[in-house]
Amino acid sequence: MFILGFLARRLAQGALIVFLVSFLIFTLLRVIPGDPVRLMVGGMAPDELVEQIAAEMGLRDPIPVQFMRYMGGVVQGDLGQSFIRPASGAAVGGAQFDDATRSERARVLTLIADTAPFTIQLALLSMFFALLVATPIGVYGGLNQGRWPDRLALYIGSLFVSLPNFWLGIVLALLLSVHLGWLPAIGYQGFAYTILPAIVLAVEIIPFILRTLTVSVAQIMRESYISAAYIRGLSRTRIIFAHALKNASVPLLNLLGVQFSMLLGGVLVVEFIFDYPGLGLLTINAVLQRDFPLIQGIAIVTSAAFVLINIIVDLVSTSIDPRLDY
Amino acid sequence: MTVETPLLEVSNLSVRAGRDPEASLILNEISFCLEARRILGVIGGGGSGKTTLARAVVNWLAPPLRVSSGEVRFRGQDILRFAPEASRSLRGKAIGYIGGDPAGALDPTLTVGTQIVEKLRAVEPDVTRQEAKERVIELLAAVRIPTPSQRFNEYPFQYSGGMMQRAMIVDALISKPELLVADSITQPLDVTVGAQILRLLRDLTEQFGTAILFISASLPTVADVSDDILVLDGGQMVELRPTAELIRAPGHPYTKKLMDELPMLWSKDLGARLKPAPAIAEPILRVSNVGKTYSISPRSGIGRARRLQAVRNASFDVFAGENFGVVGESGCGKSSLMRLLTALERPDTGTITFEGKNIFDQGAAATKAFRRRMQLVLQDPYSSLPPQASVGDIIAEPLLIHGLGGRAARRAQAMEMLREVGLPAACFDELPMTLTAGQRQRVNVARAMILEPQLLIMDETLSALDQTEQGRLLDLFERLQAQHGFTYLFISHDIAMVRRVCARVAVMYLGEVVELAQNERLFFDPGHPYSRALLSAAPTLEERRYRSEDCLLEGEPPSPIDLPPGCAFASRCPHVYETCLKRNPALTDRGNADRAACHLLTQGSAQQKDHAQ
Numbered sequence: 001m002f003i004l005g006f007l008a009r010r011l012a013q014g015a016l017i018v019f020l021v022s023f024l025i026f027t028l029l030r031v032i033p034g035d036p037v038r039l040m041v042g043g044m045a046p047d048e049l050v051e052q053i054a055a056e057m058g059l060r061d062p063i064p065v066q067f068m069r070y071m072g073g074v075v076q077g078d079l080g081q082s083f084i085r086p087a088s089g090a091a092v093g094g095a096q097f098d099d100a101t102r103s104e105r106a107r108v109l110t111l112i113a114d115t116a117p118f119t120i121q122l123a124l125l126s127m128f129f130a131l132l133v134a135t136p137i138g139v140y141g142g143l144n145q146g147r148w149p150d151r152l153a154l155y156i157g158s159l160f161v162s163l164p165n166f167w168l169g170i171v172l173a174l175l176l177s178v179h180l181g182w183l184p185a186i187g188y189q190g191f192a193y194t195i196l197p198a199i200v201l202a203v204e205i206i207p208f209i210l211r212t213l214t215v216s217v218a219q220i221m222r223e224s225y226i227s228a229a230y231i232r233g234l235s236r237t238r239i240i241f242a243h244a245l246k247n248a249s250v251p252l253l254n255l256l257g258v259q260f261s262m263l264l265g266g267v268l269v270v271e272f273i274f275d276y277p278g279l280g281l282l283t284i285n286a287v288l289q290r291d292f293p294l295i296q297g298i299a300i301v302t303s304a305a306f307v308l309i310n311i312i313v314d315l316v317s318t319s320i321d322p323r324l325d326y
Numbered sequence: 327m328t329v330e331t332p333l334l335e336v337s338n339l340s341v342r343a344g345r346d347p348e349a350s351l352i353l354n355e356i357s358f359c360l361e362a363r364r365i366l367g368v369i370g371g372g373g374s375g376k377t378t379l380a381r382a383v384v385n386w387l388a389p390p391l392r393v394s395s396g397e398v399r400f401r402g403q404d405i406l407r408f409a410p411e412a413s414r415s416l417r418g419k420a421i422g423y424i425g426g427d428p429a430g431a432l433d434p435t436l437t438v439g440t441q442i443v444e445k446l447r448a449v450e451p452d453v454t455r456q457e458a459k460e461r462v463i464e465l466l467a468a469v470r471i472p473t474p475s476q477r478f479n480e481y482p483f484q485y486s487g488g489m490m491q492r493a494m495i496v497d498a499l500i501s502k503p504e505l506l507v508a509d510s511i512t513q514p515l516d517v518t519v520g521a522q523i524l525r526l527l528r529d530l531t532e533q534f535g536t537a538i539l540f541i542s543a544s545l546p547t548v549a550d551v552s553d554d555i556l557v558l559d560g561g562q563m564v565e566l567r568p569t570a571e572l573i574r575a576p577g578h579p580y581t582k583k584l585m586d587e588l589p590m591l592w593s594k595d596l597g598a599r600l601k602p603a604p605a606i607a608e609p610i611l612r613v614s615n616v617g618k619t620y621s622i623s624p625r626s627g628i629g630r631a632r633r634l635q636a637v638r639n640a641s642f643d644v645f646a647g648e649n650f651g652v653v654g655e656s657g658c659g660k661s662s663l664m665r666l667l668t669a670l671e672r673p674d675t676g677t678i679t680f681e682g683k684n685i686f687d688q689g690a691a692a693t694k695a696f697r698r699r700m701q702l703v704l705q706d707p708y709s710s711l712p713p714q715a716s717v718g719d720i721i722a723e724p725l726l727i728h729g730l731g732g733r734a735a736r737r738a739q740a741m742e743m744l745r746e747v748g749l750p751a752a753c754f755d756e757l758p759m760t761l762t763a764g765q766r767q768r769v770n771v772a773r774a775m776i777l778e779p780q781l782l783i784m785d786e787t788l789s790a791l792d793q794t795e796q797g798r799l800l801d802l803f804e805r806l807q808a809q810h811g812f813t814y815l816f817i818s819h820d821i822a823m824v825r826r827v828c829a830r831v832a833v834m835y836l837g838e839v840v841e842l843a844q845n846e847r848l849f850f851d852p853g854h855p856y857s858r859a860l861l862s863a864a865p866t867l868e869e870r871r872y873r874s875e876d877c878l879l880e881g882e883p884p885s886p887i888d889l890p891p892g893c894a895f896a897s898r899c900p901h902v903y904e905t906c907l908k909r910n911p912a913l914t915d916r917g918n919a920d921r922a923a924c925h926l927l928t929q930g931s932a933q934q935k936d937h938a939q
Contacts (some may be wrong), residue, residue, distance in 0.1 A: 223430065224425070224427050224430035224431060225430055225431055225432050225433050225434070227388070228425060228427075228430075228431045228432075229433075230386060230414075230417075231381075231384055231386050231417055231418070231423040231425075232417075232418045232423070232445045232448075232497060232498075233414060233415070233417045233418015233419055233445060233448055233449045233501075234418070234444070234445060234448045235414065235448065238444075238448060242444070243433045243436075246433070246435055246436075247433065247434070247435055320435055321434065321435045322435065322481050322483075323434055323435075323481070323483050
């Protein structure tokens with residue numbers, strides 16, 4: 001009963017958030033300078049043609065009308081069609097203003113569905129790397145507050161947080177791909193192509209996890225139920241694994257939720273550097289091409305993902321700590 | 327008769343804070359014996375080393391504390407020389423430990439039952455999960471937790487303080503220990519609940535044959551349960567004698583001092599301190615039919631919101647120049663009432679008038695003027711002062727808020743206040759960090775009285791202080807009242823303090839004023855069964871006028887959410903009868919403006935006798 005009520009309430013809130021985000025993006029895209037139709041038809045096309053196509057596409061209607069028409073499609077699962085990209089592949093553009101194959105332009109949903117798995121794979125792998133490194137160091141640091149493991153966690157965190165990701169990406173590509181030839185770096189032709197960008201992203205996330213873990217583990221170890229547990233006759237192993245880590249996992253989970261949402265939202269720089277065909281690269285290209293429907297689609301999908309991840313994090317947190325009440 | 331080794335034998339135990347032989351001595355050469363089935367009480371003030379002693383006995387001293395010499399022999403073996411693993415198996419199994427912080431003693435994310443099962447299986451790995459569960463539920467029933475099989479699956483935050491302390495007793499007794507160390511276990515509990523826990527503890531020692539080391543800062547509490555008493559002062563053992571003998575003729579000056587400081591409820595004549603309320607005076611504060619209900623929305627966000635009735639139909643008058651007390655235990659609505667009296671919140675029903683004006687029917691400027699005439703001194707001496715402001719600035723701040731005087735004038739006035747509350751002038755530029763709890767409360771008092779208010783509301787102002795400091799502050803209050811003509815409203819759970827200072831007292835239970843009486847009448851002829859229960863549970867060494875066994879049924883106050891109809895005290899009242907469950911009694915006049923809300927008062931006296939038996 002609690003779960004159902006919770007889900008109903010949170011999903012309703014989430015739908016509202018997604019709606020507001022869509023409206024904001026939609027309006028902003030239409031008030032900024034730059035006419036997408038001109039970009040589509042090319043610089044050589046006559047003005048009348050631009051106006052004609054724009055009118056055909058409904059781009060001269062008032063913004064609220066355009067928005068409602070668009071949202072009508074969205075609720076039915078139709079995010080519209082790309083202005084620029086054909087269903088077949090290579091980007092259209094330039095002078096092909098008389099190209100009559102506009103109906104064959106790619107569907108936004110298909111474009112996103114094709115790239116999202118790459119980004120999800122990248123996000124999961126970088127999360128995995130980050131946790132693999134940060135969990136033991138962070139927990140050990142938290143258990144030994146003020147001593148060397150704590151300082152080690154601090155130093156690693158400070159070091160990693162000050163490495164710029166574009167620089168690290170380039171250096172790692174140079175070292176691991178070019179010099180050593182261990183890992184492929186550019187593009188995507190298999191799972192191995194995910195590893196290098198995932199490492200770069202993991203380095204970015206590790207400082208946050210380290211900080212959260214050392215602080216929360218150290219704080220939990222000072223709680224009275226931990227010292228009481230020793231007097232009650234529980235073993236240290238049991239206290240740490242069954243009680244301390246369980247309690248320390250709630251703040252970590254919240255952090256991971258936020259970080260994962262950011263990774264899904266498209267890691268622009270890293271995907272760009274490694275030419276990784278994920279949502280980030282798709283976003284960059286869509287923005288450069290003023291491909292309004294695609295930008296909107298990406299915004300809606302990522303904000304929906306944000307909302308869902310937050311709901312899942314809160315649900316899991318409540319099941320770990322029943323005192324929490326969202 | 328053979329000479330048996332005692333169960334616990336502590337000999338020449340010394341504990342220092344650090345390895346250094348010069349490090350400060352926390353315990354100095356403590357020696358005592360404890361036999362099976364006996365209860366040894368340990369009494370001492372703050373910093374006397376009593377908690378260190380408790381921890382040393384279970385071999386769990388946290389660094390920097392360490393045993394510098396001596397032995398703790400349990401069944402003849404020195405447990406201080408045990409390897410950590412061996413002493414762990416002893417702890418929790420043969421020696422149980424209950425601490426003074428029941429609320430924080432268990433992991434908040436796991437059910438109480440799971441954790442007690444976990445502990446039992448940690449010390450007795452052979453017990454199956456099912457067996458362990460059955461044993462836990464059986465014992466939860468033995469400590470009189472209602473519906474134990476359901477309570478087994480609840481989380482610590484769903485337990486009240488008293489229930490949690492019962493659960494911790496189960497946790498300690500589940501492995502059938504031979505020795506139980508109970509460190510300040512009644513300290514955080516309400517007196518009526520604490521009295522029940524003590525009763526329970528005595529029953530259990532009979533039943534299980536457990537020896538108890540009972541540690542507390544309250545002499546009456548220790549005297550209540552213990553066969554012998556050990557008095558600790560500054561880490562020194564000053565006295566160890568059988569309880570009755572010690573109480574009759576304390577040998578050491580420190581013990582004598584402890585006993586002299588104890589508040590007396592009945593034996594001392596306190597009349598001189600208490601000014602009777604002037605018969606015809608106009609009340610300075612008039613509370614009539616005030617009620618406040620909070621609504622709590624359900625966790626899922628859908629469904630009916632529940633109603634928490636924090637204050638129900640409270641009425642009383644406070645006259646100028648008198649000391650008025652509001653007593654009651656946690657959850658009785660004292661703090662909600664304070665928020666209403668200070669106009670921090672609006673009541674749902676009823677009115678509050680101060681000096682003839684309704685405090686809620688006025689504009690912002692008038693409210694500010696009202697607040698200048700009425701000041702509040704809070705309970706917590708630590709969080710009620712801003713840590714980064716100097717004492718002088720803190721005291722002068724109300725003047726700044728009300729725009730009174732220039733910078734120099736404010737400073738001079740603050741300095742004057744500092745002197746008046748008995749703080750050294752050197753404090754003026756210090757941060758509150760350097761002050762003791764008592765000094766901080768003096769700063770709080772100075773800050774409140776710098777505006778020269780008419781009424782001072784003391785919300786548990788003295789609760790955080792020890793006996794000695796409480797006495798000094800009460801003397802200060804008395805002096806200030808004589809000088810400035812203040813009216814005090816004391817909100818407190820401490821009935822002994824109320825006995826000392828308040829001319830008239832309102833007793834609250836679950837949001838209601840159940841009795842309103844003059845001091846003498848309340849203590850010698852209480853009109854409400856709850857007042858009697860409160861008196862029976864108050865810690866005192868005096869001959870009791872009321873025994874808690876007769877005045878209080880097992881159980882805790884019902885939840886203020888969705889209260890059942892009828893009298894709220896019915897579930898714990900030994901005199902309960904049908905009418906009590908149906909109708910809530912109204913305040914009935916008992917003569918002399920004393921009133922109480924009990925059906926027995928309106929019944930014929932013959933009937934009252936019937937039900938009382």
